[in-house]
Amino acid sequence: MSEVTRTFDILDRYLAKFPDKADALTPKVNKEWIGISSKQYFERAHAIASGIIELGFKPGDRIATVMNNRPEWNITDHGLSMAGIVHVPLFATLEPAGYEEVLTHSGSRIVIVADKALHNKIAPLVGKIPTLEKIYTIEQLDGVASWNDILSTGSNNAAKHKAELDKRKANVKPDDCVTLIYTSGTTGNSKGVLLSHRNLVSNFTEVSKVFNMTPDQRYLCILPLCHVGERMANYSAQYSGASIYYAQNMGTIADDLKDVKPHCFGTVPRILEKIYDKVVQRGEALKGIKKKMFFWALRLGHDFALDGKSWWYRWQLKKASKIIFSKWREAIGGNIQSVGVGGAALQPRLERVFWAAGVRLLNMYGLTETSPVCTINRLDNIKLTTVGSLLPGVEVKIATDGEILVKGPNVMLGYYKDEAATNEAIKDGWFHTGDIGALDSDGFLKITDRKKALFKLSNGKYVAPQALEDMFKESVFIDQLMVLGDGQKFTSALISPSWEALKGWCKEKGINASSMEEAIGIKEVSEHYNAIVREFNKRIGKDEQLKRVRLVGKEWTPDSGEMSPTLKLKRKVVNERYADVIADIYGGASEN
DSSP: OOOOOSTTHHHHHHHHHOTTOSOSEEOEETTEEOOBOHHHHHHHHHHHHHHHHHTTOOTTOEEEEEOOSSHHHHHHHHHHHHTTOEEEEEOTTOOHHHHHHHHHHHTOSEEEESSHHHHHHHGGGBTTBTTOOEEEESSOOTTSOBHHHHHHHHHHTHHHHHHHHHHHHHHOOTTSEEEEEEOOOSSSOOOEEEEEHHHHHHHHHHHHHHHOOOTTOEEEEOSOTTSHHHHHHHHHHHHHTOEEEEOOOGGGHHHHHHHHOOSEEEEOHHHHHHHHHHHHHHHHHOOHHHHHHHHHHHHHHHTOOSSOOOHHHHHHHHHHIIIIIHHHHHHTTSOOOEEEEOSSOOOHHHHHHHHHTTOOEEEEEEOGGGSSEEEEOBTTBOOTTSOOEEOTTOEEEEOTTSEEEEESTTSOSEETTOHHHHHHHEETTEEEEEEEEEEOTTSOEEEEEETTTOEEOTTSOEEOHHHHHHHHTTSTTEEEEEEEOTTSSSEEEEEEEOHHHHHHHHHHTTOOOSSHHHHTTSHHHHHHHHHHHHHHHTTSOTTTSEEEEEEOSSOOOTTTTSBOTTSOBOHHHHHHHTHHHHHHHTSSOOOO
């Protein structure tokens, strides 16, 4: 068995090492988890590759996919790469204008989509985009080309194209481009990131050693596979021989965790925040001694440290683990050995309380342009509140202005059709991340903020908004918050309330409010949020304190556009949509 140097080499390794695995890829179909075996996975990926050849696609052509997490994503991904095709995976939440932009820029020849809704959204672009020839769907639709057509075409012509496929596979070199991934554009326009086989392979082979999964374990695929973080984790799990199970959607995660009982999954901090807030809300609903015990355990969790705690604290935590935190572990399946966390800043309070509960979060750092992991915490080498130490082969240094620079086999080939942006980002072999951070004496990295997100008040003082936003979101009443103040006299914020928490508070106070939009116009609600802000302001310096806040009457989500598909705040969008509200905040009145 040869060494894995291209992403599709995973298939040969998987079949050779785990030929009898029945649940290599496992979706839930009609309320049952139906496994696809390692042999079926291997055969179907090769059939897709043969089908692509039969349809006339050449090495270097670009094919886009828009689908939810499912076996067809993995099968297509490896089939395309074996045939020398550049895979362009796109989020399923883009607007038609977004699809038009990236499909035009990428020059994709076909798009493979999951269902009728996506087909209807993208179909009008055929004929409008010069390179776009056709749309295929996984869901069978009358009169529409199907993914199964490619699969059956490949199966029927496998012998015919065996020599050509073998030739193409042999001609694929580790430094060839395998995928074109478009960034989420949280601080500006999206860019097309070119990643090679070496970029991805160097990352997932090292990350697999951190999570150390085994062939008898299950990995639950939660985040979108078109995101490089979930894609890397997925490759890593396959490299280790673990079985991939697919969460049905974001709304079924709790049920899927209980069903699958996974040993590992990857997530972003926002999902953990949602889980924590729901747990606290349930705790608030308890009565008497049960409620007291719940919040006793929660206080212990907030005070957690890996070492240095007294015997009395450790004794209490052991009791809390048995009485309270055991239920947390059961709620996520009871088998979790570790959880990979990345994509945004993880609140220290959340990190501590999950570790106290026996849910070991391994925080990491990286970007699409770094394939993605640069640093990661390990179970045997960890510092809470950091994003870990260097992945082998990766170098990090801090520029004089605090920017994190990265060099290594994981750094992208460049930005597609944008030589100027590539040259600006990569100088002397060092990729400029745009993030501000610091390395401690033990080589652990801490992130401060995005360089572009930092702003200066009119008095010359700099403010790092991300850290403030994470702190204020510790309140169960705040779902999202965006700090403002660039060039202004004082710092302020827009707050998107947590409607579930606010609705419960309103009911408790006898306040009638049928919607969040109605609630934020009520005086008592405004006073409640002002009181929350005042308490947090006591913990920070004068220039960082929020002098004014405005509540907004809607939840910020990827569908509404204020959040990226990976649940990061899109500052540019929020600034544009709430320009009038922001203008009112800074309308000339004093800051008090």
